[in-house]
Amino acid sequence: MSGDLIRAIVLLTILLAIVLVLAVSFGTVPISWSDDAARTILLRIRLPRVLLAAAIGATLAVAGVTFQTLLRNALADPFTLGVSGGAAAGAAIATAFRLGRFPGLVPLVAFLGACGATAAVFLLARRRDHTDPTRLLISGLVLNAFFSAVILISFSLSREADLTAALRWMMGVVWGARWSEVIMLSSLLVVAMIVLVYVANDLRLLAFGEEDAKARGVNVERVKLIGFGAASIITGAAVAVSGIIGFVGLLVPHLIRLVWRRDFRFLLPLCAIGGATLVVAADLLSRILVTSAELPVGAFTAILGVPFFLLLLRRSR
């Protein structure tokens, strides 16, 4: 591994640590080990929430940079592609059919939704060796509209008692986080990262185009399958836990590239740490700005993300 990368990782990790400490410390109840109630709040509520936000941020940023490399397009992100929407639609359908009673079933259906959306992106936006940004965005728009409709239909079929849970898929929230969710998502992320690092050399060559990568000895079809599969699975898992949190996968690789304009092997770990930092910070900010209610962090990342997205759109060919 190169010295540059180690320095960048250390730098971003320090930033993440600072944001984590701030996020855990901030709240109406001051943290304290001696006080029982305060300790319970810390361990049961605040810590899982902050760590879940970190895991979701890392997951979405990793999925984003992977989609961008595979599609050779900086506008790709789980949300703009409609992959998050597909996962949310899957989760909403599962909720309507009351599958929440069986553990693991809702994330599974969410993952199937994510895979369906990825396949649709393939069919709609890809032309031979490259992805046309216009087609990419239009197909994302259409898919998101379709999935919103599916989610609304599922809502009307859901029982009243399930509606609050169902609303989560649309809003993108990290409150009420459970340790089991934190553990599920972070272990999936670790596995996905290992898989992605395994094909990182190949993915980095794919940035030069598929034919070029083939001539360099890359098994392009296999790498695409692995890359899209890994990115879809983790997107599905993140959405199943927290609903749609948009633009993280777009924003983070973009910000990282502003500082480190390097290849995929470099960007992957930096995006993971940067994504964790961004979502924890966004959640902290929403708690600081509005103390009377719980703001959905997804709305916050969207407010941050939209201007960046428009900027990227202006610049793209």
Add this chain to the structure above:
Amino acid sequence: MIEVRAVSYAYGDSSAVRDVSLTLGEGQLVALTGPNGSGKSTLLKLLTRVLAPQSGEVLFEGRPLGDWPAKEYAKRTGYLPQDPDPAFPMRAIDVVVSGRAPYLGRFSWESVSDWEEAERALALCDAAHLRDRYLDEMSGGERKRVFLARVLAGTPRLIVLDEPLAALDLSHVQQFSLLLREVVNRTGCTVLFAAHDLNWASAHSDRMLVLQQGMLALDATPAEVMTAEVMRSLFGFDAETVHVGGKTWIVPSQA
């Protein structure tokens, strides 16, 4: 070194390469020419394993391409596509060192010797000063040299270049052609390049292959190709020849 045996390839119904057979030896600088759509790019892709022949076979060092492990074959060949375009901004040196990728194992990074090879290739292409510049800040000629350095960094025995002279101005065409000759002389590898400009292709090659509608119409020395008869029969225009500096140049006749 490489032997093409009765290879054909079609995109759907439209046939691109038809029943082509040829052999390339060590240390040759070979130009592949032919009118637009005559199958030049497709033939180059068949030699670099980007495409697999639908019939016939290609042998490298006596072994069919399909039997070569992909990375092993990639170590021995270098391919420069017509319009290489990395999706994201990259430094020249990062582009060049990516030519070492077939030598890397899983989970591994370039070693000191990989970086040295990249620096050497960059210097050979007279592009050492571009090392830390970004591709999107370079001229077409500078980019071409960086990409040739990327090909050379892989220390290939066979180099395949698709229209390397396109989009270069005349002084860069001259420079780049001399560079190709130097590479062949220095490393003893074989270079096959596609070019539609006959005058330059002939001036800077030892041998010319002419494709016509996917078939190998002529395999001869530049002097044999550069005649009025060949221009009329294979390229479809009337021409006169001019002899300057020991080379033959084609000039289209006034209608």
